[in-house]
Amino acid sequence: MVTKLKRFLIGRPMKTDELTEEKLSKLKALAVLSSDALSSVAYGTEQILLVLITVGAAALWYSIPISFAVLGLLTVLILSYRQTIYAYPTGGGAYIVAKDNLGTSVGLVAGGSLLVDYILTVAVSSSAGTDAITSAFPTFHEHRVMIALLMILTLTILNLRGITESATILMYPVYLFVFAVFLLIIGGGYQWMTGNVHAQAPAYGVAVPGITLFLLLKAFSSGCSALTGVEAVSNAIPNFRDSAPRNAAITLIIMGVILGIMFISISLLAYVYGIAPKADETVVSQIASAVFGRGIIYYFIQAVTSLILFLAANTAFAAFPLLAFMLSKDRFLPNMFMVRGDRLGFSNGIIFLGIFSALLIIVSEGDTENLIPLYAIGVFVPFTLSQTGMMKRWITKKPAGWLLPFVINTVGMLTTLTITLIFLITKFSQVWMIFLFLPAVIFAFKKVNQHYRDLAEQLRIDLSTDKPEKKGSVIVIPVAGITQVVRNTISYAQSLSDDIVAVYVGFDEEEIKKMEEKWEEWNPGVRLITLRSRYRSIVRPLSKFIDTVEWKTSATDHVTVMIPQFITKRWWHNLLHNQTSLLLRAYLFARQDVKITTVPYRLKK
């Protein structure tokens, strides 16, 4: 049943050989890895306008230079990550770059911060997407948590099915979104050039009282939330078809160009259409309704926009398992993140991400807006560290023509560092948690690593000297009577050792005497030792006895306890047997040198 359901949801298991077939083409990679970055044009411009409007509508023209600044930063980031891709062809996320150049601890800061960030991405994106739906259909508003959870479940299953299949499904909405935004840009541009725009744009270049550098920087940093998701490509290089680095670099640049055009165009359209942010309507919606009116094209744009917000969450589903795999390979996360599932994806990472983001949705009751600054800072910390790492690399290696890339990375580092600091200063009340969870995550990484190193040390063997040593063997068989089960167990024990003791625990003298007489009559060739239990416990006297045997013989012998266990024909039959054998097993398991053998006895009726 469970297997069938799993087959239906996930698909047939795949052989390890099939792994290469799961690699991504550029077109599919763009769909899988860019939805997070592209979707941010849906709110990037608005974030800037929201800060500027606090001074007044006249200040909105500042959105144009700020947008160009963001565009500049985007260019720097894209160029920088392009460099990273070639420098780290097997996958160069912030974790790898920082670890490689700045040491493990810094790498862990970047990795931990990204790991938490991907969980936030899924939670924030899926609840934002839900908001878009419930704004259009208010009746669903009370079911928002359920809708967001369903979305996460769907994404989890899609990703468990495998990368290619989910890419195929996800391609259409991503390209539809790109199509829709370009439709908007072309339509809006055409209207503007033909002079059909009757709105009043704020005067450009007029100094506005109340504007401070701090405010402009804040607006800039808010606009930078449009850049989250850019790092996904460089993390996921191993997912690309050969030659992976080149394909990844091309994909990254295509994504950067599309993102840049869409972002700056929407900022420009917002300006020329004189649009100010409203509480109940998004900027994109305002532009769309101004350009096309509230017709079929408007609803198409809105629908595709809300869909892409959901899909942004999918980027994290592609990136998180890979990062977890890398951390796990370096022994900072449990082994399980290295295991490929039936469909060759890192299933445990996918499931882990699904569960934790779902928990976040449940705990915050679907209201994840306050998490957005935390989410943004969680991206800019690794950005900064990655750039710093690249700077160090250029300085250390000094390849031919290293100065230009060094300058690019330095500019990028300074900018992202500034944005991080602005976030910390202007939105401390929303991002202070980073000072809690980042140390906690890094502490966990170190603890896990310590355990694996201790383990390796304890398990290490010298092939030339550490050989198995043969010892003697004592077998202890607890018996509750003389039955076929006991006979079966003794038969088995006799095939392994000549030193066998049967132990019987009785509650009174009469019982014990009867057992001894019966044993003598049976005479199975095995000594019987009887114990009297005054407190009616079977486990305690037995384990005391086994202690004694162990104490006497452990130097020369292995002590094995053989526990017969019924396998009943129906589950409820288990209720009819005192589960002494399970209790005994659990009790004895806490001792190193007692080996426990379960001798199953299958009941036929």
Place this chain on the structure above:
Amino acid sequence: MVTKLKRFLIGRPMKTDELTEEKLSKLKALAVLSSDALSSVAYGTEQILLVLITVGAAALWYSIPISFAVLGLLTVLILSYRQTIYAYPTGGGAYIVAKDNLGTSVGLVAGGSLLVDYILTVAVSSSAGTDAITSAFPTFHEHRVMIALLMILTLTILNLRGITESATILMYPVYLFVFAVFLLIIGGGYQWMTGNVHAQAPAYGVAVPGITLFLLLKAFSSGCSALTGVEAVSNAIPNFRDSAPRNAAITLIIMGVILGIMFISISLLAYVYGIAPKADETVVSQIASAVFGRGIIYYFIQAVTSLILFLAANTAFAAFPLLAFMLSKDRFLPNMFMVRGDRLGFSNGIIFLGIFSALLIIVSEGDTENLIPLYAIGVFVPFTLSQTGMMKRWITKKPAGWLLPFVINTVGMLTTLTITLIFLITKFSQVWMIFLFLPAVIFAFKKVNQHYRDLAEQLRIDLSTDKPEKKGSVIVIPVAGITQVVRNTISYAQSLSDDIVAVYVGFDEEEIKKMEEKWEEWNPGVRLITLRSRYRSIVRPLSKFIDTVEWKTSATDHVTVMIPQFITKRWWHNLLHNQTSLLLRAYLFARQDVKITTVPYRLKK
């Protein structure tokens, strides 16, 4: 921690030798076993009046002859159970008597019906007691379920502590209740004889229109709810001090006399004080306030009355585990009901009763009034069967002077049968469930019995011919690499057998080749077999391999699979290891002939 809490709640464990000390004196037995019976005077008279008032206040005088009829039935029951006690000195509940004389199936009807009934007793009594409290303190009304559950928890713990201790605690309220009711009787009788009663009693002996035989019988059967609990003494004979039957018989008669006097006196007082049942005040409360006014004595009577209703539940806690023990001894219930706990009580029965009555309270949300007729019929079915059994016994054995006891039992049988039928006819909508659960319980009894008989047959051994047979032995050791764990496991295996195979599951050819070379270099004296897993599963290829080994050798050899298992130093370390060994163990456990040995390896760090 858990042990300490248990010690605190339950007390120190006791030796089996201390068992006799736990026997009850007559005085304590009366307290433990009679609270159910005695508490019913709190509502017995009222039940009769409630039926009569439907015709009119003039009909209330019929309560006097009906009460005498109930008294007569009580006498018959007491005499009958006195006979049973002597006939079955080791405990003669309805189950034993019916089984012994009328066959096992009839016995199971009686036993099953009582078993369910004890659960109902606890649920009904504790919620009735809660009602008494919340009537006095209406603020607690919304917490009724919680109060009832707390009461059940308290009773469960008291009973787990042991019979004597709970008896000591419970003695005071029971005797206080008896004292309070006699105070009421004497006070009321004195007032009446001194002519201080000014109430108008309905004229005695006047024919009332509308009175039918059916109605009178219904009133009679309602009054018979005062007789529930009478059987407790004869069930619990083994709990009495020696000589148990005599002590039990005396206790039974004392209880009968006290119950009879209290019941008939309250009926008489209710009549002479002209009391009619009210919705918001009990009959006993009306009498008490008429006799003493609403002073301290009135509140004392009310408090003690509500307390005794709680304690009625305790009767079931004394009776249920004993009956479960007897059914378990006869193999109709799981073994666990035969196990004596730390304090020598049948803990599992006590806990089972506590849990199921608590569930009943939760499901019915503390509103158990509708369960009362079901509860009453659940008592009268075994009454009838027990009487029938005794009749059969007299006829079969024909001891000297058997005619009188035979007549007593016959009268009793006919009366209880009639009451059962009246219940069925007049309250079918409330008691139809008995036709569901009684067959279900009996079906379960038979199923359990069948399993135990099948089991005994499969386990039976012929001491002279069925001896253990020595076979060969093959040991399979799954290895994941060459580590100290593997060395430790091979050392152990070599102490048991010379035929050992190590199995390695690799994911690709390279891995496998590396392992083979390393193994050759190590040369532990054990063959290595390598398997390639195309689907990255370790368990499946391993189990296929073990299948093959088993198929080849099972005729001549025992196959043992040795599974090394880490014992980590901290619980969370377990998260860092893929629990392949647990999976493998669970998977292999479903096969009869594979023995599974867990070789623990304790990590030191």
